Amino acid sequence: MTGRDVETAGALALVAAFIDATEALVCIVDADSRILFANPALQRFTARSADRLLGERFWEVYVVPEHVEPAQDAVAQAMATGQAHPQEGDWLTGDGVRRRVAMRNTVLEDGAGRPFAIACVGIDVTADREREAGLHQQAQTDLLTGIANRAALFDALHRHLDVVVGPDVGVLFCDLDRFKQINDEYGHQVGDRVLVEVARRLSALASSGDLVARLGGDEFVLLRPGGDESSLAVLARRVATTVLAPFGGLPDQPVGISVGVAVGRPGEAPDEVIARADLAMYGAKSHHRRRTPRD
Template sequence: MSGAVVGGTNEPVTGRDLETSSAGAMALVTAFIDATEALVCIIGADCRILFANPALQRFTGRSPERLLGQRFWEVYVVPEHVELAQDAVARALDTGRAHPQEADWLTGEGTRRRVAMRNTVLTDDAGRPFAVATVGIDVTADRQREERLHHRAQTDLLTGIPNRAALFDALHRHLGVAGGPDVGVLFCDLDRFKQVNDEYGHQVGDRVLTEVARRLVALSSPGDVVARFGGDEFVLLRPGADEPTMVALAQRVATTVLAPFGGLHDQPVGVSVGVAVGRAGETPDEVIARADLAMYGAKSHHRRRLPRG
């Protein structure tokens, strides 16, 4: 602000001047709007841009001359959000209230960025709305970081498939839909896995678990969830499946897991599989408990197990 003029004098402006002068206050506001990385835009009642700060100019790759007077949705709104954006501005001007929003914006290069918006309705001296002011913050990196953290929190680090938390989230979604389709569940527990760990070590055991996860994913269909429940236990969830379908799938799982493990060891590994079908209104715990109980029944009766050598 050095060299700026306040009140018609030629004296350099100081911080004290700005604090005590209305002109200085306006200069502060202008300096802030020019310097901030926030995307500041004012949209008139005809949805044309009345003001765009330098950050928005850089974001859109447009000069003020190419921004002012343009309909805002033709500048930075992604195509699928145009109608929603138009409706939001119309409602704000009609009611005098604007709400925070978050949406994708287009840069001048055509790339998408996630922008969090704080919107304010501007009114004239009679209290009539005449424009909407938007302050947008690019939160793309924040959302990407949150997505990575969420993915990490719901992924089994050894096998790379969903973990127990992700499984229960999926069950909650499917079982929580009133009148929704049934959900088939296979609870799989590896047989003789402890012997593999004891004889060949945990490194080989980890490779076996990773290969079992890969085989289960290969058997899955779009919409299925294959998760590591814990230890040597896996769960396969199939929305819309009935019991005969899940029983047939369980037989395929048993055959697939039984196949040799490519020289990792010569100790056979099998799997005991419990089948359950969850229905809308049940809790995930109830369905998993039923499948777990069925798995123990299969194991205790030596179903789908290799004969002992």
């Protein structure tokens, strides 16, 4: 054995040791999607020995049902073009648990340059994606009330309005009456409890698909996809009645609310719809003040 042979053997041993030791899920599949190689990590993931994996079609082993057809298409395209692309999808463990896996795929070619197999290195990114989802949820949640915040509200409006054709979206812009007076007389802790309770009451009125958000301060918005002016007017009256109900700790200080209604249509800017609802709210508040001088 020459020195080069020794070096080659040593390099191959290192590669084998790495593949055996890594937590990455490594497999090689042929043009027919049958598994040619599965490293120990993949064996543990699937709860199958190498003997039970070799020769099986990979999409019958660990691919979730709804991803089978895309996985088959990806293999066919890679073998036809000689190019494989990074992917991410759900895999099933041997216990039937879904895990999110990021894949880096490489087409293997023979000496004549013809594709004959695809090597896949998968990394379980489930914890990463759950952490990212949690951070996203936190970034879109009002810390005091636990409902959606301003960022989540405008994200939802963009989803509903940034389309050519689609349903309208109803907007109820709600602003508490006499809230500064409550803060001044009872303190900010009581004021915070009022905001939390208002958020709870608005959420109780929301239907499936609605979004209740705190825009800031004592301003709240309720989005109702598909809402029209007539049904929104009915909802606005229910909001006013519900919020006016007595609050614990405030026996002599009813909490009122002024509600402005607007309907956003596909193609409109979210700022314009909110501004229209805000203007309608100020009209309602002025009406309240004319009827109740002490406001």
